[in-house]
Amino acid sequence: MRLVLAVAWVRGGWGKIGDPGWTASPVGAAVDGFLNGAIEKSTAGPHPEVPHWYHNLIEDVFLPADPFADLVA
Numbered sequence: 001m002r003l004v005l006a007v008a009w010v011r012g013g014w015g016k017i018g019d020p021g022w023t024a025s026p027v028g029a030a031v032d033g034f035l036n037g038a039i040e041k042s043t044a045g046p047h048p049e050v051p052h053w054y055h056n057l058i059e060d061v062f063l064p065a066d067p068f069a070d071l072v073a
Contacts, residue, residue, distance in 0.1 A: 016072065028069035035062055 016022045021030035035058050042048045042055035062068055 028065035
């Protein structure tokens with residue numbers, strides 16, 4: 001099981017390192033897109049898909065996403 005997970009994680013990371021959305025200029029475009037989509041979902045209607053506390057966490061901690069793109073990859 002460990003080997004299967006290790007192979008899956010290495011393949012996922014390798015794909016992100018080679019993808020310009022993660023590592024090319026502007027760095028973090030893929031992460032920015034994901035996080036901005038979550039912010040939009042937190043303000044949609046009376047029953048949002050994303051909780052408001054997550055919206056605050058994204059804005060206060062994770063944006064701008066430049067340093068996190070390298071960490072995720």
